[in-house]
Amino acid sequence: MDLFLKIGGILSILVIPILLAFLNNKLPHLKHKQESKVESLRLSLEFEAQDLKIRSDLYKDRLAKSLFNNDALTYNEAKFFSQYENADCWVAQYAGIRNMLTRERDETGAITGFKPKSNLFKAFLFFVGYISLSSIGVIPLVIMNEYIAWMLSVYEKGILLIIPLQAFMPIISLLLGYLCLKNFDKYVDCRAFLRCFKRDAYKIPKIAIDETESTT
Numbered sequence: 001m002d003l004f005l006k007i008g009g010i011l012s013i014l015v016i017p018i019l020l021a022f023l024n025n026k027l028p029h030l031k032h033k034q035e036s037k038v039e040s041l042r043l044s045l046e047f048e049a050q051d052l053k054i055r056s057d058l059y060k061d062r063l064a065k066s067l068f069n070n071d072a073l074t075y076n077e078a079k080f081f082s083q084y085e086n087a088d089c090w091v092a093q094y095a096g097i098r099n100m101l102t103r104e105r106d107e108t109g110a111i112t113g114f115k116p117k118s119n120l121f122k123a124f125l126f127f128v129g130y131i132s133l134s135s136i137g138v139i140p141l142v143i144m145n146e147y148i149a150w151m152l153s154v155y156e157k158g159i160l161l162i163i164p165l166q167a168f169m170p171i172i173s174l175l176l177g178y179l180c181l182k183n184f185d186k187y188v189d190c191r192a193f194l195r196c197f198k199r200d201a202y203k204i205p206k207i208a209i210d211e212t213e214s215t216t
Helices: 002-047 050-054 057-068 075-081 087-096 120-142 144-156 162-200 206-215
Strands: 101-105 111-116
Touching: 002 057, 057 075, 057 087, 075 087, 075 101, 075 111, 087 162, 111 162, 120 162
Parallel strands: none
Antiparallel strands: 101 111
């Protein structure tokens, strides 16, 4: 019995500090999470308030940035997505390809939709550029012995200016190839976003929106 008491005492000495440390870290996190939800709800109510229309564009833009936690978002963009169900999800996807889209507007300046800035031909050029530049960049790895022998031959001939070009050209080609791939990937993401948005986005009926605004 004494042995169990000793073991229990030792375990309590080891476990209790760990448990207290865990609770000290967890409780502030839960409190902050709850406060964030309350703040988000307050911002949502302010965003839908009728008197927001008389506010300055700067104020409305900053409110939209705070509401969706995105520094690049404008009020008009936020207002457009707020017409749709699960606006937070759409804004999060939109933020990554925002610069790849052109915003379509009506006569009042309100956003009515989006279209891609790049066409299929540009995307094809990016893809071809990625394949070509990446192939050039990996040539030294494929024929490393021959490539080194070529550099030594150039060095022995005294053509020193070509050596830096030989050394850095593959690296530059790989970097440019990566940029081409990144732009091509953004084009694909852009098209995928527009396709999914057109297919899956559910626009909240205007009656429901008006009822929500009237309650605020």
